[in-house]
Amino acid sequence: MSIVIHHLTFAYTEGGKHLPPTLKDLNFTIEEGEFLGIIGHTGSGKSTFVQHLNGLLPSEKGTVLVDGHDLSEKSERRQARVLVGMVFQYPEYQLFADTVAEDVSFGPKNMKLEEEEIKRRVSYAMELVGLDYKRFAERSPFELSGGERRRAAIAGVLSMTPKYLVLDEPMAGLDPKGREDILTLLEKLRSESNCTIIMISHSMDDIAKHATKVLVLEQGEVAMLDTPQNVFSHAEKLESFGLSVPSVTKLCVELNRRGVSIPTTICTKEAFLNWFREERHHA
Numbered sequence: 358m359s360i361v362i363h364h365l366t367f368a369y370t371e372g373g374k375h376l377p378p379t380l381k382d383l384n385f386t387i388e389e390g391e392f393l394g395i396i397g398h399t400g401s402g403k404s405t406f407v408q409h410l411n412g413l414l415p416s417e418k419g420t421v422l423v424d425g426h427d428l429s430e431k432s433e434r435r436q437a438r439v440l441v442g443m444v445f446q447y448p449e450y451q452l453f454a455d456t457v458a459e460d461v462s463f464g465p466k467n468m469k470l471e472e473e474e475i476k477r478r479v480s481y482a483m484e485l486v487g488l489d490y491k492r493f494a495e496r497s498p499f500e501l502s503g504g505e506r507r508r509a510a511i512a513g514v515l516s517m518t519p520k521y522l523v524l525d526e527p528m529a530g531l532d533p534k535g536r537e538d539i540l541t542l543l544e545k546l547r548s549e550s551n552c553t554i555i556m557i558s559h560s561m562d563d564i565a566k567h568a569t570k571v572l573v574l575e576q577g578e579v580a581m582l583d584t585p586q587n588v589f590s591h592a593e594k595l596e597s598f599g600l601s602v603p604s605v606t607k608l609c610v611e612l613n614r615r616g617v618s619i620p621t622t623i624c625t626k627e628a629f630l631n632w633f634r635e636e637r638h639h640a
Contacts, residue, residue: 358425359386359387359424360387360410360421360521360553361387361420361422362383362385362387362419362421363384363421363422364382364383364418364420365380365383365409365416365418365419365420365421366378366380366381366382366383366417366418366419367379367380367405367409367414367416367417367418378577379402379405379577380402380405380406380409381576381578382419382578383406383419383578383579384579385572385582387521387553388553389520391553391554392543392547392553392554392569392570393553393554393555393556393568393569393570393571394556394558394563394564394567394568394570394585395407395555395556395557395558395571395572395574396557396558396559396564396571396572396573396574396600397573397575397580397598397600398575398598401574401575401576401577401598402576402577403525403557403574405577406574407523407525407555407557408443409421409428410441410443410521410523410555411423411437411438411443411523412434412437412438413443415428415429416428416429423440423441423521424440424520426440439519440519440520441523442514442517442519442522443514443525444511444514444522444523444524444525444527446527447529448507448510448511448514448527449498449503449506449507449509451510451513452506452510454498455497456494456495456496456497457483457488457494457495457496457497457501457509457512458479458493458495460498460510460513461483461509461512461513461516462476462478462479462516463513464513464517465478465516478516478517478518479494479512479516480494481516482512482513482516485512485515485542485545485546486508486511486515486542487508487542493505493509503530503531503535504531504532504534507527507531507539508538508539508542511542515546518550520552520553521552521553521555522543522546522552522554522555523555524543524555525557526557526558526559527539527556527558528540528558528560528563536560536563540563540567543556543567561589561600561601561602561603561604561606562603562604562605564585564603565585565589565625566625566627568585569585570582570584570585571584571585571588571589573588573595573600575598580594580598581594586622586623586628589603589606589622590606590621592606592610592621602624603624603625605623605626605628605629606621606624608629609621609623609629619632620632
């Protein structure tokens, strides 16, 4: 199963008139189990695109199919939305309940689940994000640290057991440990449940390390869609879009400039160290 985007085009309106298209004829498939990283400069259409993945924005032209459910059909949209969980920037701003458990249970309750199943899902989701149920369930979400609030908000989405998890800059505003905690959570979720991750990020290092594919949007169009290794090997092209490359890629580019022959597809610290060990072994 997969999410299929077919000729997706979208333009906002202002004063009753259509503005220039924000998305232009997008065509690609997000496969089950992938970690799709989405990059692009401000205004390239990243957030607009992900809001189409569960019908928050209606497609004007083209279709979005979630496991075969057409989001342009009202009767199928509800079924599709159960499959797609959305985590927006600063999701902790959406916390509202008196306790963490009550907040996390909001989604499952709206799904009309039995009380036992709701409690099981809440406990599972909290433990998954690293919030011990016994310790945090009855605490106010507003007494938590910034990182804990972020994880509680994500737990509220995970309690609905989405098959596809969409995140718009989920590490924004977090310290390095908080960032690493979220990324570790996403990898754990993928490995344990084969959940498909779709993440917008400005951190090229995070994308290079965790994504299996990278989508580059430029002025609402698909500029590139490939593995991180292949995408980040085009440093000059990305720079022409106003984008950076991972720090390891910058190092490789500089080494090549100074006469050291090193593959331009290396974009993570682990890959660089493996190359270095191989070179020493053959020296």
